[in-house]
Amino acid sequence: MTSICKTHDPLSVPPKPESVEPAQSEVRRPARSLIFLLAAGAGLSVASLYYSQPLLGVLAAEFGAGAREAGFVPTLTQLGYALGILLLAPLGDRHDRRRIILGKSVLLVLALLAAGLAGDFGGFLLASLAIGVTATLAQDFVPAAASLAPEQSRGRIVGTVMTGLLMGILLSRVVSGLVAEFWGWRAMFAAAAVGIGLIGLASWRWLPRFVPTTQLSYRALLASLPVLLGRHRELRRAALAQGLLSVGFSAFWSTLAIMLHGAPFHLGSAVAGAFGLAGAAGALAAPMAGHLADRRGPALVIRLAAGLAALSFGLMSLGTQLSPTVQLVLLGIATVGFDLGVQAALIAHQSIVYGLDPGARSRLNAVLVVSMFVGMAAGAVAGSLLFAQWGWLAVTGMATLTSLAALAVRGLRD
Template sequence: MSTTPFPSAADERALRRLLLLLATIAGVAVANIYYNQPLLDSLRGSFPQSASWVGAVPAVTQLGYAAGMLLLAPLGDRFDRRLLILLQIAGLSIALIVTAAAPNLTTMIGASLAIGVLATIAQQAVPFAAELAPPSQRGHAVGTVMSGLLLGILLARTAAGLVAEYFGWRTVFAASLVALLALAVVIWIRLPKSKPTSTLPYGKLLMSMWHLIVEHPGLREASVTGACLFAAFSIFWSVLALLLAGAPFHLGPQAAGLFGIVGAGGALAAPIAGKSADRRGPRAVISLSIVLVAISFVVFGLSGASIAGLIVGVIILDVGVQAAQISNQSRIYALSPEARSRVNTVYMVTYFIGGAAGSAVGAFVWPWFGWMGVSVAGLAFTALAGWSHARRRTRPVTAS
């Protein structure tokens, strides 16, 4: 077991190794809330009596993630993050076993909620990176860990689609269990303990987040902007498998998962966006990101029968959403350094409520209005993000 203190900012090689480990933790953990998205058509086949409710699986998982961030992520300011990560891995492992063995959709929905709550391991890794890095490199450090998180989000779909195609959807969750247990061993050996920055009791720790919301208007703006963009992101990814399963494509979960490889190009933009936010300020990066997301949904609306068009749209969407995410997180971590876990919780809870809203809207819009309705809804969420961002144009977040 490692009790090594954090490496200093000057020890760049040690810092780089630690950031890579944190990126791996974030990616492997967050992947669990996205494995189910390319499996929706397979779930309809396994649970035909509840087929109309399969859209609830990704929506409930994301709501669980928001709840986990609200209830568990703030503990990173109060307790050793390493211990929290290991305890959550233990709980997540149990939830994965239940999901893999689920006899009906109701059980799977309940287990998916637990997966969402416990997969918030990733939200201990990102503020940890912000704590380790000097202020001049904070955006780059956050971008590095977020690139791991993004790869987990996108490649989860690819891995789930491939495994489900050849071994069935239950094997997806069994394989995730094995990966988590292997990662737990590495964490036990390599990850140092953290030093708590707060002595507040749990109740007061949660209540203090309300004071952060009131005290920092820029945190509210960043949270709403991020949530609207993630809603747009989620409405696309939660419906993609259903689009590809129907005419004119008639493709299985493998094809939906392979789109994750295309979207993984957005992970390459994460460190670049972090550096740009360090040099030029985050607001300009976010403005450009909103424009990119809007363009992506115009492309989607024109590409309901075109794989090539969908590929172009995915690349634009993922680059835009992730560049905005890195820039938003870089600036909110400067607001209250002693409360980074709680600031991150406020932002990410709002963010994933947006994601759950996007998935829910997608589940409603798809059967009634089809792919064009989904594209219009994604564009509407993007417009809300633009409104939230533009209305605080003259008041920078760091001055909040």
């Protein structure tokens, strides 16, 4: 069932791709059950990054941390994820991805349990960093889907798996807020550990083996990342544009719970998490981006998506002077819009990146996702600082500007 084979190393023959996929007649579309497993694995893994976000108000109160200190939780999680992608994701080109998935599953279970058992804020921060590093498990499922998919339906299949990942991002906040409201925040991390353990066992049982596409050493794998970035202009554009979109995305989600926890709303973690439902509505429409990218090209999708994100964040900025009730309604509508925009852009960018060099998909994906999560870490820091200093309007204003910058990177024409 694998669709990849061993060929030359990228550093020895720079102008050529590392591997050649088999003829499309030889590539079968993976079974729906396998696609579902990949989507579920990606969703449950990446959800681990976001369980803490609707709980920031609760965690700050329990550990005696301020709003600025609470912002270090998502910051360390996102930085850990970027570090894990940079150091671990390239191994998917060198080793059987099924073995990597099993190993990371075990480590992520341990990190989640450490967070749930943390006795002080420092311990929780360390556990958050470990969760970020090991939750890169999610990015082993997405290249696996791209490797198994035939070229003519790759956008749609990757889009389906990405839907699982996006739903994991967004619904994690809903689930986390509700579980914390009724059973406490520690129960959420215990349940998450159980879920990852189950997905690890299912992946080991049903995923096929993946043939490595390169024999490069680990050091050479890491060294090839800047080579790939320098070689592919579209990779550079995708990394920068998605990174800019991620700044606003993370700034919003990293400060929403604290904003709703204070005046004039005084709302708990369940309400903050419920905004994930609005985001999920946008994510459900995101698979259409993969289908549209297959038919009309990903560049059009990216421009529309970045414009929608900028419009949605701008709408939030305008709503800050309205009544609390109207502001909440406007927040919900805008959340649908910007989540759809950010996620559709990501699917379209991945469609571009996975087509650049089939033998380097794990590393190409690593470059894209590292840029994305560096943007998220920067957004978490900037959002927390701006909110503490100037309030919610500063956060939404920054998100609007970074979305417009992403649109400028893509340009009105290619």
